[in-house]
Amino acid sequence: MVIINxxxxxxxxxxxxxxxTTDDLxxxxxxxxxxxxxxxxxxxxxxxxxxxxxxxAGLQHFARLIISPTATFYSAVTCLPREEQGDEICxxxxxxxxxxxxxxxxxxxxxxxxxxxxxxxxxxxxxLFTESHAAMLASRMVRVQNVPEIINDVRQxxxxxALSWLDLDVVLPAGAIQKLDNPRESSLFDESxxxxxxxxxxxxxxxVKLFGDAAFLPTSxxxxxxxxxxxxxxxxSFSRKQKENLRREMCELLDTxxxxxxxxxxxxxxxxxxxxxxxxxxxxxxxSPSEQALKGLFPPSLDKILEVNLGFMExxxxxxxxxxNDAIQDIESANDSIYVAPLRGQKDVQDVTGAxxxxxxxxxxxxxxxxxxxxxxxxxxxxxxxxxVFMKETGSSFSKRVHETGEQRLMSMLIEPVQRLPRYNLYxxxxxxxxxxxxxxxxxxxxxxxxxxxxxxxxxPSSQQMKVIERLRKLVFSWPPNxxxxxxxxxxxxxxxxxxPYHPELHGPGSTSGILLLFADFLVLLxxxxxxxxxxxxxxxxxxxxxxxxxxxxxxxxIFHQHIKLSDVLLSEYSCGKIVQLISPTTSASQGERPRSxxxxxxxxxxxxxxxxxxxxxxxxxxxxEVVKARVEGRFSESERESHKWEVRSISGELGLFSxxxxxxxxxxxxxxREPAKIRVVVDPAKTSxxxxxxxxxxxxxxxxxxxxxxFYLLEITGLNDYGTRDCLTGFEFLPVLTKRxxxxxxxxxxxxxxxxxxxxxxxxx
Numbered sequence: 001m002v003i004i005n006x007x008x009x010x011x012x013x014x015x016x017x018x019x020x021t022t023d024d025l026x027x028x029x030x031x032x033x034x035x036x037x038x039x040x041x042x043x044x045x046x047x048x049x050x051x052x053x054x055x056x057a058g059l060q061h062f063a064r065l066i067i068s069p070t071a072t073f074y075s076a077v078t079c080l081p082r083e084e085q086g087d088e089i090c091x092x093x094x095x096x097x098x099x100x101x102x103x104x105x106x107x108x109x110x111x112x113x114x115x116x117x118x119x120x121x122x123x124x125x126x127x128l129f130t131e132s133h134a135a136m137l138a139s140r141m142v143r144v145q146n147v148p149e150i151i152n153d154v155r156q157x158x159x160x161x162a163l164s165w166l167d168l169d170v171v172l173p174a175g176a177i178q179k180l181d182n183p184r185e186s187s188l189f190d191e192s193x194x195x196x197x198x199x200x201x202x203x204x205x206x207x208v209k210l211f212g213d214a215a216f217l218p219t220s221x222x223x224x225x226x227x228x229x230x231x232x233x234x235x236x237s238f239s240r241k242q243k244e245n246l247r248r249e250m251c252e253l254l255d256t257x258x259x260x261x262x263x264x265x266x267x268x269x270x271x272x273x274x275x276x277x278x279x280x281x282x283x284x285x286x287x288s289p290s291e292q293a294l295k296g297l298f299p300p301s302l303d304k305i306l307e308v309n310l311g312f313m314e315x316x317x318x319x320x321x322x323x324x325n326d327a328i329q330d331i332e333s334a335n336d337s338i339y340v341a342p343l344r345g346q347k348d349v350q351d352v353t354g355a356x357x358x359x360x361x362x363x364x365x366x367x368x369x370x371x372x373x374x375x376x377x378x379x380x381x382x383x384x385x386x387x388x389v390f391m392k393e394t395g396s397s398f399s400k401r402v403h404e405t406g407e408q409r410l411m412s413m414l415i416e417p418v419q420r421l422p423r424y425n426l427y428x429x430x431x432x433x434x435x436x437x438x439x440x441x442x443x444x445x446x447x448x449x450x451x452x453x454x455x456x457x458x459x460x461p462s463s464q465q466m467k468v469i470e471r472l473r474k475l476v477f478s479w480p481p482n483x484x485x486x487x488x489x490x491x492x493x494x495x496x497x498x499x500x501p502y503h504p505e506l507h508g509p510g511s512t513s514g515i516l517l518l519f520a521d522f523l524v525l526l527x528x529x530x531x532x533x534x535x536x537x538x539x540x541x542x543x544x545x546x547x548x549x550x551x552x553x554x555x556x557x558x559i560f561h562q563h564i565k566l567s568d569v570l571l572s573e574y575s576c577g578k579i580v581q582l583i584s585p586t587t588s589a590s591q592g593e594r595p596r597s598x599x600x601x602x603x604x605x606x607x608x609x610x611x612x613x614x615x616x617x618x619x620x621x622x623x624x625x626e627v628v629k630a631r632v633e634g635r636f637s638e639s640e641r642e643s644h645k646w647e648v649r650s651i652s653g654e655l656g657l658f659s660x661x662x663x664x665x666x667x668x669x670x671x672x673x674r675e676p677a678k679i680r681v682v683v684d685p686a687k688t689s690x691x692x693x694x695x696x697x698x699x700x701x702x703x704x705x706x707x708x709x710x711x712f713y714l715l716e717i718t719g720l721n722d723y724g725t726r727d728c729l730t731g732f733e734f735l736p737v738l739t740k741r742x743x744x745x746x747x748x749x750x751x752x753x754x755x756x757x758x759x760x761x762x763x764x765x766x
Contacts, residue, residue, distance in 0.1 A: 051096035212651025323354030487520025637672025
């Protein structure tokens with residue numbers, strides 16, 4: 001992680017006195033000055049002092065000040081009332097305050113001025129940040145006695161802050177990303193990762209590699225990373241034992257398929273047929289479910305599953321019967337020799353084991369499973385509810401038939417198709433680990449495996465999202481009726497919001513327990529009432545578990561407090577990863593207002609400090625990593641993330657980077673794409689059309705990478721407050737230099753929020 005706000009210098013309560021006042025010209029802002037002799041003298045004199053000024057604009061250290069009539073800032077002393085000009089301490093306070101004001105950045109002064117009240121406009125009021133202003137404050141300052149406590153509070157409120165993860169947008173020139181036929185197959189058998197990278201990105205492959213390895217983000221088409229077989233045979237040996245195991249695994253696939261088809265046949269013809277017939281002929285006064293209602297429990301997709309699997313079973317059986325004799329002879333004559341792979345493009349390869357033919361059959365049949373299994377899996381989630389409704393009339397003939405069949409047995413039979421689908425991947429894994437590398441059956445087996453994985457992960461994203469939000473409405477009190485996050489719910493964390501000056505006292509006065517819900521597009525803050533035992537884990541469990549949500553007796557006691565667009569959130573960590581600082585707009589749609597746009601103004605910026613507990617306790621870096629990934633996911637539509645012209649890469653180090661790579665849009669808006677990342681990387685800017693600049697749409701830094709030759713790159717960074725760097729470096733130096741160069745603009749960016757942060761710490765003076 002990188003340090004974005006260093007810890008303040010040590011302050012000695014034995015050597016320093018503390019003076020305090022509030023500034024009526026700047027909305028009652030607190031001003032504190034730690035005053036004492038310099039480290040080289042035993043007492044404060046009229047000429048040599050140290051002063052440490054703390055205000056809403058930050059803490060500034062002046063370790064050695066020489067107060068002399070010829071000094072630049074002595075004019076503040078001459079502005080003091082005559083009776084106070086002879087006071088050495090008052091002279092030192094005025095001098096140090098004027099120096100403090102004079103060295104404030106322009107943007108900080110402007111921010112502070114915007115917060116001033118009407119008193120600052122009075123004709124008698126001194127001009128802000130002048131020597132008269134400093135003298136007025138110095139003459140009003142009073143001594144504070146509890147210096148050690150105040151020092152502790154100031155250091156805690158301005159503790160060292162770090163950042164461990166950052167999300168980037170990496171923009172490549174238009175046409176830079178090429179589509180590959182099947183990168184997974186190439187990586188396993190024909191080409192190295194570098195070859196695939198070169199084929200996809202061409203001359204920009206070395207730059208893409210600088211951003212780490214390809215990472216994974218879920219989509220509605222595939223909600224988890226495809227689970228690859230972990231026991232692939234990496235050798236070319238094909239022993240007798242391997243051939244025996246291969247044949248046994250393929251026969252087991254057929255045996256289990258026959259058993260499954262038999263169970264589904266029994267379910268349809270022995271159980272469902274009876275229920276359907278009774279429903280079809282039921283009288284008008286019967287309380288049993290109608291024929292149409294019964295489709296909720298025995299959907300038409302169940303009959304389609306039997307039809308498809310029956311055909312699949314016969315196809316597999318035919319192949320195994322036809323290859324049985326050749327397979328046995330091959331096993332008996334096996335001598336544990338090295339397998340010789342067929343030449344590339346060779347046709348009519350002899351398949352004595354039957355593995356290649358079986359694999360092709362799986363690839364042909366598995367797509368036919370998609371619609372019927374998807375419909376059935378989606379319908380199955382409501383089976384228990386349908387059965388509960390149908391069984392309410394205990395005296396109905398339907399209830400009696402269920403009792404005769406056995407409710408547990410019925411539900412066990414109905415879940416068979418749901419459990420069957422993922423088992424195909426287990427059989428495929430057992431088969432492919434017996435095959436030697438470069439065996440022609442490997443590719444179709446893995447392709448079939450991906451087909452099953454994709455079917456297993458199918459779900460309607462809109463309907464799933466509606467279910468999640470509906471469950472949250474039931475669990476959380478005062479959830480806004482018009483608040484509907486479009487991104488998926490990713491995770492949740494237990495937090496305790498700490499009051500100024502942010503000591504990690506979880507049960508101290510002013511601390512508030514709550515839960516943060518992380519969506520791909522929003523961060524939601526829930527308040528937890530005193531004594532509540534609801535946790536982030538239980539909320540996620542209730543949301544994921546449809547049955548648990550339906551059986552919930554009522555709200556969980558959680559209270560909706562605020563929602564914030566994730567693109568507006570800036571997080572940092574301190575206190576050894578126990579605490580996170582959240583900087584975000586103070587107004588939100590939850591309060592009936594919406595920020596006009598993402599810009600670099602801090603007029604509506606607020607700071608909140610949270611102590612993480614539960615599964616994320618002491619793991620602020622992991623929480624920030626989740627937020628960074630969510631921000632990337634929420635920035636792009638699913639259609640764009642699923643296209644070949646988009647990729648996400650991740651690299652860990654002193655500063656972990658999670659980067660979205662895509663082509664330049666040539667100045668046009670891309671449908672579904674949201675606010676850009678705060679840090680934007682432009683590759684080969686000479687070939688990129690007009691792009692977003694610093695200060696536009698919330699972009700705080702633009703990084704340009706140009707190729708100088710095969711070994712060197714030109715790295716240029718422009719940021720806020722006229723920040724800029726230019727480095728010629730190698731690929732090995734890229735990440736360390738980028739991390740080092742990023743720290744100053746990050747601190748510059750955060751300095752814009754210092755005023756708000758220090759206002760929150762004004763309680764330290766009381």
